[in-house]
Amino acid sequence: MRFGTVGAALTLAGLAMGYYMVGERTGVHLRVAHSAVGLLAVVLTLITVAMAYGGLKLKKRVLRLAHVWVARIAFAVMLFAVAGGLRQAGVL
Numbered sequence: 001m002r003f004g005t006v007g008a009a010l011t012l013a014g015l016a017m018g019y020y021m022v023g024e025r026t027g028v029h030l031r032v033a034h035s036a037v038g039l040l041a042v043v044l045t046l047i048t049v050a051m052a053y054g055g056l057k058l059k060k061r062v063l064r065l066a067h068v069w070v071a072r073i074a075f076a077v078m079l080f081a082v083a084g085g086l087r088q089a090g091v092l
């Protein structure tokens with residue numbers, strides 16, 4: 001398993017924990033902006049993995065370039081999710 005795939009698997013585990021946590025507390029999913037940003041980060045991460053394994057049918061060179069850029073955007077969105085999450089938790 002590649003390094004990036006492990007990261008994506010951990011991201012999915014985090015999503016599952018967040019979903020469970022919200023279910024236990026308010027029961028209202030995707031209630032705050034952080035949730036939407038976090039979900040977008042997860043979706044972009046999954047698209048990045050699909051591209052890495054060639055799941056999306058594009059020319060190899062185009063796929064590689066798109067993979068790198070989607071990964072960069074996913075990472076940036078994830079930083080926003082972390083900042084929003086810390087704010088949501090009252091740390092920031």
Ligand code: HEM
Nearest residue numbers: 018019022029030031035038039041081082085086088089
């Ligand atoms: C230090 C980092 C983080 C903290 C402290 C944090 C904290 C939280 C908190 C407190 C909630 C509940 C919001 C509510 O009351 O509705 C939440 C929900 C959520 N978080 Fe995070 N979060 C963090 C990072 C992330 C990251 C990196 C992602 C995605 C990659 C993410 C994705 C989500 C999602 C999707 C939900 C909504 C779950 C649902 O509505 O069922 N979080 N987070």
